[in-house]
Amino acid sequence: MHITSQDIQDMDKRRRAAFINSLSGYKPANLIGTADAAGNTNLAIMSSVVHLGSHPPLLALVIRPGGEERHTLANILATGHYSINHVSAHMVEAAHQTAARYHRDVSEFDATGLTPKWRDGFPAPLVAEAEISMGMALREHQHLAINETHLVIGEINFVEIPEHCLREDGAIDLASADTVVLAGLDTYFDTSAIKRMAYAKPDLPPRVIPD
Template structure:
């Protein structure tokens, strides 16, 4: 394995190893306002939600590596402690990317990228109309991680209010990932679009205590066909299926079970892929 020690590679190189690994990251499209009333818009992907109650999100405005300067967003939140965090969906991704350009502080990125500022209800910075979710936030504290080039300034935000566009909701009123169609930032110039085939479901209720990989019979656990993902799906059952369940499942499958262990494990693997874990056990046991 390649071993990378911070300080032994350049800051930009380390930055890219970090970003390529901590990835994909959600994008905080931050709108702030200067004390001169200039609205500012910039993307920040060192960003996440850290608490639901109190509702807290955090993003980091880092010191530029070239020149060790700080950014307009940081200056604005230091001045008045208010920010709107707008979600970035595919339909505005290019406008978001353009807003990251170093426009001077007296230029509003809203004008430069052609997005529409609309008034917030609780704070002064405007929201991005075209964004499917906008969170009005008050800055709780700013934590400086140092004065060196690349150092972060964690902007800890209390969420005061969320505005959610109805068209991104499903029939149960929950946010539908395909409809919100969010973008994630990866390393270098890579992004990913979090909808369509990029999305999969894993149902794993934390209250159902699976038997664990260590409790699978050796003939399964040491398989040269089944992958770690396959074994984990088998190991998630609370109990090994009973003889009756195995027999019922075999009857339902109707297929003859191959004698060859490789072929048997391949059949089980295809059943796991179809979410038929009992059927896979029936074949394997």
């Protein structure tokens, strides 16, 4: 099947969204926790977190256009802080429900039964049910003219992770943390490792790291 750009443009809006959102493959499933200046909480599932660099430790987040409807963006810009929380298998139903368009006065924590977790001095809630959580500080915000989306770049202030999920070399064992991935807009998958490869060098063949 060959699908042209015109075919994509001619698709029904919902069909086009489902198609394009699936093309990038498996994506991270994260809950973004925020609070407004008065401390009212918000929680939203997003699949657009991208690694930007390790020194300083930066992650990017793409937030769709929507103006006043985007409570997450408004809270991040107001307080300069937010949390990124991995979705685990036991949280999928509640996490997915945070995508519903609740009124600003309704906290998705209350609506879904998830629990806000606070750290002293950090103005955004983490998700207590998440195995892996990060406290983020806003470093840059760009409004992208090409499609009115927002690029939010944050620096990792702290990480909360079970000790057993951290390998000796510093890598995180995501499978042991029960982290799930998301395809398209609505399909969640658990993960298992196929193999782990050594650092690629031009003078050496591919090498598998033994368990």
